[in-house]
Amino acid sequence: MTFEIKTSSTDCSARAGIITTDHGQIETPIFMPVGTAGSVKAIHQRELNDDILAQIILGNTYHLYLRPGLEVLKAAGGLHKFNHWDKPILTDSGGYQVYSLSGTRKLTENGVIFSSHIDGSKHEFTPEKVMDIQRIIGADIIMAFDECTPYPCDYQYAKKSMDLTHQWLKRCITAFDNSEPVYGYSQTLFPIVQGSVYRDLRKQSAETIASHGREANAIGGLSVGEPTEIMYELTELVCSILPKDKPRYLMGVGTPANLLESIALGVDMFDCVMPTRNGRNGMLFTRNGIINIKNKKWEMDFSPIDEESDCFVDQFYTKAYLKHLFKANEILGLQIASIHNLAFYLWLVKEARKHIIEGDFLPWKTRMVEQVSRRL
RNA sequence: GGGGAGAUACCAGAGUGGCCAAAUGGGGCAGACUGUAAAUCUGUUGGGAAACCUUCGGAGGUUCGAAUCCUCCUCUCCCCA
Numbered sequence: 001m002t003f004e005i006k007t008s009s010t011d012c013s014a015r016a017g018i019i020t021t022d023h024g025q026i027e028t029p030i031f032m033p034v035g036t037a038g039s040v041k042a043i044h045q046r047e048l049n050d051d052i053l054a055q056i057i058l059g060n061t062y063h064l065y066l067r068p069g070l071e072v073l074k075a076a077g078g079l080h081k082f083n084h085w086d087k088p089i090l091t092d093s094g095g096y097q098v099y100s101l102s103g104t105r106k107l108t109e110n111g112v113i114f115s116s117h118i119d120g121s122k123h124e125f126t127p128e129k130v131m132d133i134q135r136i137i138g139a140d141i142i143m144a145f146d147e148c149t150p151y152p153c154d155y156q157y158a159k160k161s162m163d164l165t166h167q168w169l170k171r172c173i174t175a176f177d178n179s180e181p182v183y184g185y186s187q188t189l190f191p192i193v194q195g196s197v198y199r200d201l202r203k204q205s206a207e208t209i210a211s212h213g214r215e216a217n218a219i220g221g222l223s224v225g226e227p228t229e230i231m232y233e234l235t236e237l238v239c240s241i242l243p244k245d246k247p248r249y250l251m252g253v254g255t256p257a258n259l260l261e262s263i264a265l266g267v268d269m270f271d272c273v274m275p276t277r278n279g280r281n282g283m284l285f286t287r288n289g290i291i292n293i294k295n296k297k298w299e300m301d302f303s304p305i306d307e308e309s310d311c312f313v314d315q316f317y318t319k320a321y322l323k324h325l326f327k328a329n330e331i332l333g334l335q336i337a338s339i340h341n342l343a344f345y346l347w348l349v350k351e352a353r354k355h356i357i358e359g360d361f362l363p364w365k366t367r368m369v370e371q372v373s374r375r376l
Numbered sequence: 377g378g379g380g381a382g383a384u385a386c387c388a389g390a391g392u393g394g395c396c397a398a399a400u401g402g403g404g405c406a407g408a409c410u411g412u413a414a415a416u417c418u419g420u421u422g423g424g425a426a427a428c429c430u431u432c433g434g435a436g437g438u439u440c441g442a443a444u445c446c447u448c449c450u451c452u453c454c455c456c457a
Binding site: 041117 | 411
């Protein structure tokens with residue numbers, strides 16, 4: 001994997017770049033749709049390509065390991081062949097599940113023992129095992145095994161957890177560097193900064209992560225419930241320490257406004273379930289603000305979902321029809337909302353890139369943040 | 377014509393003397409959702425800011441107190457002829 005910066009903003013830390021992988025290029029800043037179980041929920045690959053213009057998608061180690069399982073993935077020839085996505089894939093390590101499944105897991109010295117959310121069976125994840133699984137899944141970008149701390153999180157725990165993540169990282173790196181890709185193309189390991197909301201821990205973690213000199217770096221443990229301002233302050237701090245010439249990936253973020261603000265702070269990559277999950281729950285993100293399509297006010301609104309969008313569903317379907325689909329529990333509603341939201345997210349980062357290159361990112365960003373945050 | 381069952385909030389449907397402005401579902405209205413245990417979850421749904429007022433087919437009655445008991449009326453459904 002290589003990263004080349006095309007243009008850097010002069011009035012903020014935003015930059016436009018190109019990541020090159022064996023499955024093609026990614027123009028940054030980029031938003032990566034989440035496809036946890038090997039599928040971006042409710043979306044066809046054709047829509048991902050032609051309507052949403054996705055350049056890279058995510059998969060999840062924990063979920064894919066449990067189902068379909070490594071035997072199937074290996075026999076399929078890796079996730080790219082299995083789900084027929086031939087552009088880049090990034091897999092999360094299961095570090096987020098250490099957090100979100102905290103009720104059914106146990107931390108050990110060696111790693112984490114999970115109870116499967118599917119059948120309750122016990123499975124152990126260690127840094128070595130997680131590297132091995134991600135080799136077999138065959139993602140272009142694989143994530144270090146970390147612990148995503150909850151919020152709030154007391155200092156002692158945050159420190160202990162950060163140290164654990166750092167130890168695990170060393171083991172991840174050893175395991176990764178001493179193993180080979182399973183399917184011929186190269187894979188890249190991203191380490192992850194932790195440290196909860198504590199500036200000194202974040203600083204220490206960013207320095208530790210940077211010292212490993214990997215090809216890119218990720219920021220984890222944010223957008224877990226802390227105030228947005230704190231998230232921005234920590235992102236800014238961490239970005240100021242992580243090397244400038246390497247991609248920075250802010251994990252799990254966020255709202256359209258979060259993306260724009262974070263791009264200004266120097267973040268290049270994002271992923272978030274929000275456009276898909278919230279879309280399935282009736283929330284539409286648009287350049288003019290946020291719509292809850294289930295609300296009565298859209299019942300008689302026969303205007304297109306988004307008249308300024310080039311995306312097929314935005315022109316083809318009306319708000320009133322989409323409202324009806326949601327109320328009638330029709331599966332098509334979920335599909336339309338998901339396509340719309342992802343297309344909007346990809347449009348937003350593409351537009352951000354354009355303005356970075358044109359040199360007017362900051363004023364454009366300020367205007368857009370206000371616009372996309374409105375409630376319609 | 378004879379016999380039986382029933383009428384409860386937007387709908388379905390519990391409740392059969394006080395703890396009932398009335399369970400539960402559905403529907404309606406709104407809210408939440410940030411590296412997906414999520415087509416999920418939460419709130420609310422007679423009026424009123426509140427004290428309180430008006431409700432359980434209708435009209436009377438019994439009782440300190442009635443959706444619940446009694447009388448009559450209206451209507452619905454089922455079975456037999």
